[in-house]
Amino acid sequence: MGLNDKQVNKNKSFWQSFGHAFDGVKDLVLTERNFRKHLIFAILAILLGIVVRLSINEWLWVTLAIFMVVTAEVLNTVAESIVDLVVGERYEAAAKKAKDVAAGGVLLAAFFAVIIGCLVYIPELLKFF
Secondary structure (H helix, E strand, O other): OOHHHOOOOOOOOHHHHHHHHHHHHHHHHHHOHHHHHHHHHHHHHHHHHHHHOOOHHHHHHHHHHHHHHHHHHHHHHHHHHHHHHHHOOOOOHHHHHHHHHHHHHHHHHHHHHHHHHHHHHHHHHHOOO
């Protein structure tokens, strides 16, 4: 398929939309180092949750924290990609601000996840001592 054959119109079906979404997630995993790190931490949080037998309410908080971080990382990648597309290789103060603010969103989500992790896991781990 050449460049002129690429899809530019709306998706024709649910499955076509799903395929594009799956391609996006695959691209994140393959190309975004920080996304992979967040996935590793998410897997560790899930495994620890299984070990300490979290309650349903605790699972809800942990799941919320995981998805907030992952979503923030996705939006950060989108912002960075759009900024790079628009400004190319030249420096623009507004582009830097956009990228910094998007990265700050990930930092805030990660901070939230750490707080949730401490509130949920520390009491559970203390039960073992």
